[in-house]
Amino acid sequence: MSQLGEFELIERYFKRPAQRAVLGVGDDCALLQPRPGTQLAISSDMLVEGRHFLATVDPARLGHKALAVNLSDLAACGATPLAFTLALALPHVDEGWLGPFAHGLLALADAHGCELVGGDTTRGPLNICITVFGEVPVLAGRSQALLRSGARPGDALYVSGTLGDAALALEVLLGRLSAPAAVLDAARLRLEQPSPRVALGQALRGIASAAIDVSDGLLGDLGHILRQSGVGALVDADVASSLVATKSYYTRASGQFDTQPALADWRRWALAGGDDYELLFTAPPSAEAAVAAAALASQTPVTRIGQIEAEPGLRLVDGQGRPLANRYTSFDHFG
């Protein structure tokens, strides 16, 4: 524990020359000048130990994740990242923690051209609050932001990347499941260092009819699209659970393990695991080729897992189209 004060802490770990911002860290306010013909997309996320991360997490990965979950919100709006503020409560000033935390955070920020423009530090129970700013074009008076409310009956339902690996990792880390080290290492990266789908979100502007990022579980987050669009959906649980990346490890190494997760586990992790930070989105059938092109351009796999229907509610089916009960609940931060 050092004698580092509030201002020295900011200077040493977080202050860098202002780039895009007119004025960066160190005045009462940061000043940002959005380009003409653009809107500002704004999102705020607060991360608390025990709710959003375990006390044992590598601080560099935590720095990465704190920004990643915010960039994921920008991705779901199709916004281009611009800048962010960081408010940080720390129980004590531990430079061995702050160094890697700042490094993980700023490395991801640099990768997305997202500049730290201000914030606050205080002593208190560990809490990381980031507010992120992105830019969305307005074309002919029409915002190009992707919203949750635009899904229409007949639209296809897609999800990016992989699902459920973060949930598998969390169960192992909490001691509720055992898994081979190679499985845990791979899955743990998904839990602790998720990749926000920023490039895909931007590529989907003008193509997707609705979008959200998967943070509290696929079906729970789909529920927001359905409610805000006034529609229902059919989801293929087997296609979704085929997207758990670590599942292929067990399949390849078949016979080497005494126990391996059951079908019900894979389904639960894929459909309700949370912490995936993939994009869940809808697009009309006419946009199928455009969706494929957006996936290719952003180098992000995209899988069709269902479709939007006029009848409200969520209908879950297996690979043969047989109805499945939906017993899945999404993660509630007050649950």
Place this chain on the structure above:
Amino acid sequence: MSQLGEFELIERYFKRPAQRAVLGVGDDCALLQPRPGTQLAISSDMLVEGRHFLATVDPARLGHKALAVNLSDLAACGATPLAFTLALALPHVDEGWLGPFAHGLLALADAHGCELVGGDTTRGPLNICITVFGEVPVLAGRSQALLRSGARPGDALYVSGTLGDAALALEVLLGRLSAPAAVLDAARLRLEQPSPRVALGQALRGIASAAIDVSDGLLGDLGHILRQSGVGALVDADVASSLVATKSYYTRASGQFDTQPALADWRRWALAGGDDYELLFTAPPSAEAAVAAAALASQTPVTRIGQIEAEPGLRLVDGQGRPLANRYTSFDHFG
């Protein structure tokens, strides 16, 4: 304690129809479209129990204060409030707390036309993180934002309103001082429900050469202006300590109390008390009448307490111009 979940909590206490924002609470991002010819001023503050407020504080006053300290940063930039995000960690969902908290917060927001556009809620040790957005005009390519870096030798040094009453209240609440109930009530309002000087800040655009809000103590915050402007200052400690509002109570009621604070106490509260949320600013001598007009237009008293000098450092004098030692340290949130 109720079973209210995260989304119900937001719906019930914080969601209102979007006004100025294109899209408000409830999508992945809020969308804001700054007007042409303006810059966005952004500030973030995190409030933690025991550091920024006492556990016993009235939740309505805490809601007010959480936004007030952010609006005070906008005031120091001369920005017009537009919108804010709220991230809130709560140890449990207590509707008897949330109701007045939201009421105090939104009443101040409404008074300043500052719209809640998004945020986050989670379970965790009580933590309130607000990020606020304001608008600053850009005239002929020149930002009208007030900065900390513009003070020049010869400029007069001004402070708005009153100083030190919040510090006096805190000492009483912490049991380090006793004071008549009437004194505590008045001083406590300053501690728990400060008035951000938003109108004065806007009125000072184009007039003040530098500005900051007084949150960590007058001399400490003045230090930021001096460092960032590369100048020094002379401050009259007796003029500053005459600005403690509760001091006049003791003076009027002279003889009624066995003990009353000593001169050194009044000076300490005024010069280093913190939590004042007044504006400390500089202006060239030629702007004296304009400063008075801005004070009048914003109905905010302004007092000249010193002047900027070329020689670096801070020189403290008493009312007769005799040098005083500067033993005052500012509040450090890691101290």
